[in-house]
Amino acid sequence: MNVQIRRLATVFILLYGALFVQLNIIQLFGAERLNNDPNNTRPLYDDFDERRGDIVSADGALLATTVEIDDPRFERQRTYPTGDLFGHVSGFFSFNFGADGVEREYDDLLSGDTNKQKFSDLGAILHERDLTADIELTLRRDVQQVARDALGDRKGSVVAIDPRTGAILAAHSWPNYDPSKLSDPDAARAEEARQELLAADGNPLLPKFYREIFFPGSTFKVITAAAGLETGAVGLADPVYPTVTSYTPPLSTRPISNFEGSSCGGRLIEVLRRSCNSAFTQMAAEQLGPNPMIDMAEAFGFNWELPIDLPAPAVSNFPTDYGSFVAPITEYVEDPFPGPNGEPAEVFDSQATLAQAAIGQNDVKATPILMAMVAGAIANDGLMMKPYVMDRAVDQTGDVVAETEPSLWIQSTRPSTAATLQIAMEDVVKGGTASGLAINGFTVGGKTGTAQLGTPEPQSHAWIIGYAGPSGEPASVAVAVLVEAQQGASEQTGGRVAAPIARAVLEQALRPIEPVTD
Amino acid sequence: MKSRRRSAELGLIVLASAITGGAYVLASLGWSASVPANIGPFLGVVIGLLLFAHLANRWLAPRADPVLLPLAALLNGLGYVMIARLAGDLGDDAADLPGLQANWVAVSIAAYVAVLLFVRRVRSLERYRYILAVIGLFLLIVPLIPGIGREINGARIWASIGPVNFQPGEFAKLALAVFFAAYLTDKRELLQQATFRIGRLRLPEPRHLGPIILAWGISVLVMISEKDLGSSLLFFAMFVVLLWVATEKVSYVLLGTALFSAGAYFAWAQFDHVRERISTWIDPWSVAKDEGFQTVEAAFALADGGLTGSGLGLGQPDRIPEVETDFIFAAIGEELGLIGSTAILIAYLLMIGSGLRIAVRASRTFDKLLAVGLTTLVGVQAFIIIGGVIRLVPLTGITLPFVSYGGSSLLANYVLLALLVRLSDEVEGGADQVALAASEKPTESVA
Numbered sequence: 011m012n013v014q015i016r017r018l019a020t021v022f023i024l025l026y027g028a029l030f031v032q033l034n035i036i037q038l039f040g041a042e043r044l045n046n047d048p049n050n051t052r053p054l055y056d057d058f059d060e061r062r063g064d065i066v067s068a069d070g071a072l073l074a075t076t077v078e079i080d081d082p083r084f085e086r087q088r089t090y091p092t093g094d095l096f097g098h099v100s101g102f103f104s105f106n107f108g109a110d111g112v113e114r115e116y117d118d119l120l121s122g123d124t125n126k127q128k129f130s131d132l133g134a135i136l137h138e139r140d141l142t143a144d145i146e147l148t149l150r151r152d153v154q155q156v157a158r159d160a161l162g163d164r165k166g167s168v169v170a171i172d173p174r175t176g177a178i179l180a181a182h183s184w185p186n187y188d189p190s191k192l193s194d195p196d197a198a199r200a201e202e203a204r205q206e207l208l209a210a211d212g213n214p215l216l217p218k219f220y221r222e223i224f225f226p227g228s229t230f231k232v233i234t235a236a237a238g239l240e241t242g243a244v245g246l247a248d249p250v251y252p253t254v255t256s257y258t259p260p261l262s263t264r265p266i267s268n269f270e271g272s273s274c275g276g277r278l279i280e281v282l283r284r285s286c287n288s289a290f291t292q293m294a295a296e297q298l299g300p301n302p303m304i305d306m307a308e309a310f311g312f313n314w315e316l317p318i319d320l321p322a323p324a325v326s327n328f329p330t331d332y333g334s335f336v337a338p339i340t341e342y343v344e345d346p347f348p349g350p351n352g353e354p355a356e357v358f359d360s361q362a363t364l365a366q367a368a369i370g371q372n373d374v375k376a377t378p379i380l381m382a383m384v385a386g387a388i389a390n391d392g393l394m395m396k397p398y399v400m401d402r403a404v405d406q407t408g409d410v411v412a413e414t415e416p417s418l419w420i421q422s423t424r425p426s427t428a429a430t431l432q433i434a435m436e437d438v439v440k441g442g443t444a445s446g447l448a449i450n451g452f453t454v455g456g457k458t459g460t461a462q463l464g465t466p467e468p469q470s471h472a473w474i475i476g477y478a479g480p481s482g483e484p485a486s487v488a489v490a491v492l493v494e495a496q497q498g499a500s501e502q503t504g505g506r507v508a509a510p511i512a513r514a515v516l517e518q519a520l521r522p523i524e525p526v527t528d
Numbered sequence: 529m530k531s532r533r534r535s536a537e538l539g540l541i542v543l544a545s546a547i548t549g550g551a552y553v554l555a556s557l558g559w560s561a562s563v564p565a566n567i568g569p570f571l572g573v574v575i576g577l578l579l580f581a582h583l584a585n586r587w588l589a590p591r592a593d594p595v596l597l598p599l600a601a602l603l604n605g606l607g608y609v610m611i612a613r614l615a616g617d618l619g620d621d622a623a624d625l626p627g628l629q630a631n632w633v634a635v636s637i638a639a640y641v642a643v644l645l646f647v648r649r650v651r652s653l654e655r656y657r658y659i660l661a662v663i664g665l666f667l668l669i670v671p672l673i674p675g676i677g678r679e680i681n682g683a684r685i686w687a688s689i690g691p692v693n694f695q696p697g698e699f700a701k702l703a704l705a706v707f708f709a710a711y712l713t714d715k716r717e718l719l720q721q722a723t724f725r726i727g728r729l730r731l732p733e734p735r736h737l738g739p740i741i742l743a744w745g746i747s748v749l750v751m752i753s754e755k756d757l758g759s760s761l762l763f764f765a766m767f768v769v770l771l772w773v774a775t776e777k778v779s780y781v782l783l784g785t786a787l788f789s790a791g792a793y794f795a796w797a798q799f800d801h802v803r804e805r806i807s808t809w810i811d812p813w814s815v816a817k818d819e820g821f822q823t824v825e826a827a828f829a830l831a832d833g834g835l836t837g838s839g840l841g842l843g844q845p846d847r848i849p850e851v852e853t854d855f856i857f858a859a860i861g862e863e864l865g866l867i868g869s870t871a872i873l874i875a876y877l878l879m880i881g882s883g884l885r886i887a888v889r890a891s892r893t894f895d896k897l898l899a900v901g902l903t904t905l906v907g908v909q910a911f912i913i914i915g916g917v918i919r920l921v922p923l924t925g926i927t928l929p930f931v932s933y934g935g936s937s938l939l940a941n942y943v944l945l946a947l948l949v950r951l952s953d954e955v956e957g958g959a960d961q962v963a964l965a966a967s968e969k970p971t972e973s974v975a
Contacts (some may be wrong), residue, residue, distance in 0.1 A: 011896055012888050014773040018900065019884045025911050026877050030870060032920045036830045037866040044831035049816045049824060052832050052844060 051108045062088065063120040063142040065100050065112055068179075068401060071151040071526040074100045074113065079195070088113075088193040094186045095154055098217035099147070099320070099399060102189035106200045111217070112145060112399060113189075114321050119143045119403045119412055126411050143403040143411050148177035151526055156518040157182040160511040165212050165494040167219040167378035168511060170519050173386030173477060173488040175416035176395030179519050181379065185214040220316065220323045223375035224492055227461025228285045228504070229473045230370030232388065232431060234294055235282060237306035239427040241350035243297040244278055246430060249347040251275040251289035259295040260342040262362035266291045266369075269460070282434045283442030285458065287369050294368030296339050297347045299355035300332040303364060309422045310384050311394060312376065317419055318397045326376040329367055333359025370461060378492045381475050386488030387420075388435065389455065389477035392428035394420045439476070446509030447476050449517055453485065454478040456512070458504030461495075469495035474508035478516040487519040533594040534586050540598035541578045548574055548605030551840055555613040558841025558863075573630070574605065577637050588644040589953035593882045596952070599875050600930050600945050604633060604938070606872075607931030609840070610852075610859050617846035625852060625933055632935035636942035643946035650951050654894050657710035661743055664703030667696035668750045681850075682801065683925060684754040697751070697759050698940035701905055702947075704747060705766060709897035711740055712774035716893065719775045740771075748791070755801060758912055758926030764788055765908045766901055773900050774893075809922035822849050826858035826917050830869070837865030852933040854925050857917045872931070873914070880907040886952045899951050902944050 036044065044050060065074035073096045079087045088103045090096070101111015109117060118124045122141030157168035157180045170179040191203035207215050216222060238244030253275030256265035266287055268274050274286040281289035294303055307328035308314065316323040338354040339346050349355040358364070366372035376384075379397060387394035396419040403412040423431070435455030438444045444456035456476030463469050472493040479485035491508040549571045556564040564570065578601050585592055612626040647653065653660070670687045671677035678686040678693070687696050712719070718736045731737070744767045751760040768784035795802045804819055812820030812827075825848045832838060845851050845859035861869035883903025890896045906929050913932075916923035927937040 011773050011776060011893070014776055015884055015887045015896070015900060018769060018773065018904075019881065022877065022880050022884075022907050022911075025907075025915075026873050028920060029873055029911065029914055029918065032915075032918050033830070033861070033866060033869055033873075036827055036918055037834055037861065037869070041831040041834050044827055047828070049813070050828045052828050052847075 060121055061086070061140055061142050062103070063122075063144040063403070063405075065096075065120075065145045065147065067096070067147055067149055067151040067154070067526070069150050069152060069523050069526050073147070074103070074189070087195055088190075090189045090193075092151070093190070094188040095151075095158060095182075096149070097187045097189045098183055098219065099149060099181055100189060101321075102192040104192045104200060105195055106197050107192060107204060111189075111320060112147070115319050116145050116400060116403065120145060122405075124411065127405060140406045143405045145403050146401045147399050148172075148179065148401045148414075149181065149399060150179055150519070150523060152521075152524070153180040153515060153519045154182055156180075157511070157515050158184070160514045161491075161493070165496065167492045168489070168515055169219050169379045169382040170487055170489045170515050171379075171382050171386050171397060173383075173390040173395065173485055176383075176386075176397045176419070177401070177414075177416070178379070178397055178399050179487065180515060181217075181219050181399070183216075183218040183378075185210065185212045186217075187214045217320075219378045220318060220320060221377070223324050223326055223377055224471055224494070225461035225463070226370040226374060226376045226381055227459030227471060227473055228287075228369060229381055229384075229457050229459035229475045229490075230368070230374055230376075231282060231285065231290045232435065232457050232475070233306055233310050233384065234290050234298075234303065234368040235278060235434065236310070236388075236423050236427055236431060237298055237302050238278070238293050239430050240306060240423050241298065241302050242352070243302075243348050243350050243355075244293060246278055246433070248277070249297075250277055251281055251286065251292060254288050257288035257291045257295075257365070259291060259362045259365040260339070260357050261336070261359070262365075264362065266365060278430075279434050279437050282457070283438050285443050290368050291365035292347075295355075295357075295361050295365040296343055297349055297355050298368075299339070299350070299361075300330075300358050300364050301356070302350045303368065304328065304330050306423075307374075309420055310387065311380050311420060311422075312374075314420075316377070316380065316397065318379070319400055319414070323379075324377050326380045327373060329363065329373040332361070332364055336361075370459060378490045381473070381492075382488050382490035384422075385435075385455070385457075385475040385477050385490060386485075387422040388428050388431045389479070389485035389488055390428075391425040391484075392421060392423035393418055394422045435476070443503075443505040444474060444476065444509060446505060447474065447478075447513050447516070449478060449513065449520070451481065452478050452516075452520060453481050454516070455485075456509070458509065460503045463495050465495075467497065469497065470502060471495050472502045472504045472507040474504045474512045476512055476516065478520060480520075487516050489515050489519075491515070531590075533592070534582075534590060537585060537594035537597060538582055540595060541582050541601060542575075544598045544601040544605055545571065545575045545578060547602060548609060551606060551609040552612070555609050555840035555863075558839050559613060559616055560841075577634060581637050581640055584641040584644055585949065588641075589949050591956035592949045592953040593886065593956075595878060596882050596945060596949055599879045599882075600942070603872070603875055603930035606860065607856060607928070607933075608633065610845075610856055610863075610931075611933050613841050613863075614846060614852050614859060617844075618852065622852065628935070629933055629938075632938050635935070636939045639939055640942040640946045643943050644950060647947065647950055650898060650947060650954060651892065651894055653706050653898075654710045654713070657707050660703040661707040661711075664700040664707060665743065665746055665750075667700035667703065668747055670696045671754055672750070681925070683756050685756045685759070695934070695936040697754075697756065698936040699943075700747070701759070701762065701766075702902075702940060702944055704743065704763070705901040705905060706898060707743065708740065708767065708770050709894055709901050712770055712897055713894040715740075716774040719771070720777065722777075722779075740767075752795065752799075755799075756925075757795075757802065757805070758909075758916075758924035761912055761924055762905065762909050762926065764791075766904045769904045770897055770901050774897055805922050805924070809919060812919070822855065823917075823919055823923060825849075826855055827919065829858045829862035830918065833862035833865045833869075835866045837861075837863050837868055839863060850925075853927055854913060854932065855917055856932050857914050857928055860931075861918075876907065876910045876929075879903075882952075883907075883948055886948065886955050890951065890955045895951055895955065899948065899955075902948050902951075905944060906941070 062076045072091050076086050101113040103109045103113040127141045167183040169181050194200040255273045256267040258265040268287045274284045312326045312328035336357045340354045367374050396417050398414045405411050439447045439454045439456045443458040447456040459473030461471040475490045477485040477488040489512045491512040493507050615622045615625045671684050676687050678688050685695050715736050719732045724731045771780040808819045812823040816824045840863050843862040845862050848855045851859050887896045887899035913926045913928050915921040927934050929941045
């Protein structure tokens with residue numbers, strides 16, 4: 011029996027050895043991964059009472075700061091001097107609910123936890139030193155304020171970016187919230203504030219400009235046009251689309267009508283100026299087919315996770331499943347317009363779905379920020395830059411500890427395609443649906459959208475995307491405005507409702523930056 | 529030699545008391561930045577209780593292994609400090625926990641001394657094997673009796689008589705360990721002869737194996753009906769180990785493993801709560817807010833502790849549900865780090881080593897088997913819950929011996945410890961030889 015007992019001892023040593031190995035995996039080797047796990051709110055608890063850097067706007071307004079308080083449990087509390095104005099960007103930093111926004115994304119920098127901060131000064135190990143960094147955002151308080159005032163109390167989103175860099179200049183969604191209330195160290199008061207926000211109409215906690223997707227409607231036509239240009243199927247001179255009131259795609263019996271049943275047609279410039287549904291549905295269904303459309307939507311960032319420095323962005327969607335290939339378009343249309351790269355377009359089972367997608371309906375949905383980036387990519391000669399909100403992080407001695415280098419995300423189109431689209435979009439502002447966008451002395455391009463929702467009572471999202479810059483220079487601002495569908499406002503079109511907001515924001519953003527003095 | 533052993537024990541007990549007292553002060557400093565007001569009385573009680581047990585050893589089991597009691601004292605002391613420290617964070621419901629636990633420690637040490645006093649020879653228990661089997665099975669069934677049994681946190685393992693709640697299963701495991709050891713002592717030779725054949729498999733006569741399979745089967749069935757998976761696994765392990773050691777046949781281990789696999793598969797197929805445990809074990813992250821919360825928070829706690837820990841009273845172990853009982857190991861790992869959690873592992877390994885050394889040195893089969901059974905109970909129980917907390921094995925709720933909050937568990941484990949100490953004393957030439965020596969040399973003092 012002693013043999014077995016000794017073997018039993020060996021078994022126990024092995025079992026406990028396995029425990030020891032697993033403990034090492036958790037406590038030593040995997041500790042950093044676990045500490046950074048998004049489900050792990052422990053680091054926040056650790057940080058909550060520590061010093062923390064400020065968040066400031068590009069024009070120097072204080073957006074988030076830590077103040078000392080008289081509380082039995084905590085020495086410090088986070089406050090947000092601009093109230094709800096930047097709530098969706100800064101996010102909140104709460105003992106009870108964790109963090110969101112910049113507070114979450116740049117927690118390490120704000121709390122001084124990056125290795126660069128910790129080891130920048132070895133003396134800091136010996137004497138206590140403030141290693142926290144202030145985050146300077148790319149957003150401007152003046153532009154943000156204009157966006158907010160122009161949108162007013164209508165639900166919607168306004169995003170302005172610098173198309174040359176991807177820097178976000180303003181990002182506003184309404185309704186929004188004041189993060190100070192969530193950061194209250196009193197758990198009961200914070201919880202009450204949160205419950206109020208959760209119950210409120212329109213989900214104010216959700217930063218819709220990058221976390222919610224909407225039908226882009228006719229603003230999507232610039233992408234359809236880009237696909238046409240990029241594949242060589244469409245040029246400035248031809249084709250000339252027939253002047254009709256509606257278009258019926260192959261394999262479908264349901265006609266797609268023009269806005270308010272009007273007849274329209276003509277060359278690319280004309281059909282974009284008047285936003286002809288018939289022309290763009292025909293372009294997608296008869297000239298392009300599914301694959302070139304999918305490729306171009308994805309080249310403009312659809313179906314990809316947005317590489318933005320804010321947590322949990324929504325993925326904009328362009329449908330990719332159109333069933334199986336049925337036949338070339340020549341089976342259905344005698345002598346069709348030219349197809350992609352000289353080939354006849356392919357017809358799939360759901361060609362009608364593709365036709366709807368081409369005008370931003372069906373399952374096409376985009377975040378407002380992506381639509382601003384679409385306008386920006388066109389203005390930036392086809393180059394879509396990565397969007398970002400952090401300009402740089404500066405520690406308390408003035409050293410820059412982190413800085414965002416602008417970088418290319420996707421080359422959406424060739425420069426020539428972008429140049430043609432610029433001509434077309436600038437024409438839309440000169441004499442088309444986006445004429446409300448025109449600003450004296452500046453080159454402005456735009457495209458409106460009115461995305462009808464399939465609700466019993468007709469309702470629509472009003473959109474506009476656009477860009478502006480000094481004449482003869484690359485555009486320095488791109489913008490997207492969405493005014494969400496509201497009851498009793500069936501007639502709201504992008505040109506009438508969204509254009510004035512976009513114009514105000516463009517104008518403000520074109521003014522040189524002035525440091526905030528208050 | 530015996531006096532040297534007792535001196536070593538005394539030294540180790542002083543060390544365990546010092547560690548406990550130091551930890552108590554540190555936890556208080558960490559939590560409220562002040563030295564606990566009752567540190568004097570606290571240390572007095574700790575040292576008093578341990579000295580009491582130590583003197584009982586000097587008097588009743590002078591030749592016993594000198595590390596068993598100090599190891600239990602260390603685990604118990606650290607566990608108590610953790611419970612007292614957690615009570616401050618867990619809110620009003622937990623305010624009574626340290627006081628209750630302190631009472632249970634006192635009761636348990638009294639029981640420890642009582643067992644040493646009344647069980648002068650472990651072999652005297654051998655006679656009561658069937659009575660103990662019946663008592664053990666009865667204790668297992670008690671929680672199922674309407675009016676007495678109570679279900680807490682999904683497991684029906686509690687019995688309430690008047691104001692007292694206890695887990696009869698903790699005592700059942702001791703009774704059944706004695707029964708298994710006694711029964712196998714009788715039947716081991718018969719069980720070694722495999723004369724009964726099923727196909728190519730050779731098994732002992734069913735009538736020899738019958739009663740023990742029956743006792744085990746009933747206990748496992750009862751525990752499945754009480755949803756007490758941890759105890760079920762513990763019994764199974766003890767049963768297989770004892771059969772293996774008694775018969776010296778690996779085929780029992782293989783058979784046991786096969787039976788266990790079949791049982792585990794059956795449980796997995798039949799019970800939602802078992803399936804949930806398994807899926808949570810494989811991937812707690814996808815259910816991190818629900819079923820996996822406890823496991824995930826335990827991992828975060830251990831990771832937060834890192835190598836050296838946050839320091840006593842400075843972590844956030846109160847975020848883990850059940851941290852004062854089943855998950856206390858995660859609290860220790862968080863506040864004392866990998867160093868502290870490894871120390872706990874070593875303490876159990878040393879205890880297992882002492883237990884198995886007793887088994888090796890024992891000459892009588894019953895003593896050997898009982899020492900193996902008792903050691904296996906402690907060793908496997910600690911392994912199951914630590915492994916569950918750190919996700920090495922699926923989580924099955926069971927207490928961490930000597931450390932967790934819980935009176936039944938503490939009392940049963942001190943009784944178990946007393947039996948091991950008694951065995952050790954006998955094995956090292958305790959009562960028998962002392963009596964023999966006394967008859968030959970009437971001048972030598974027995975004490």
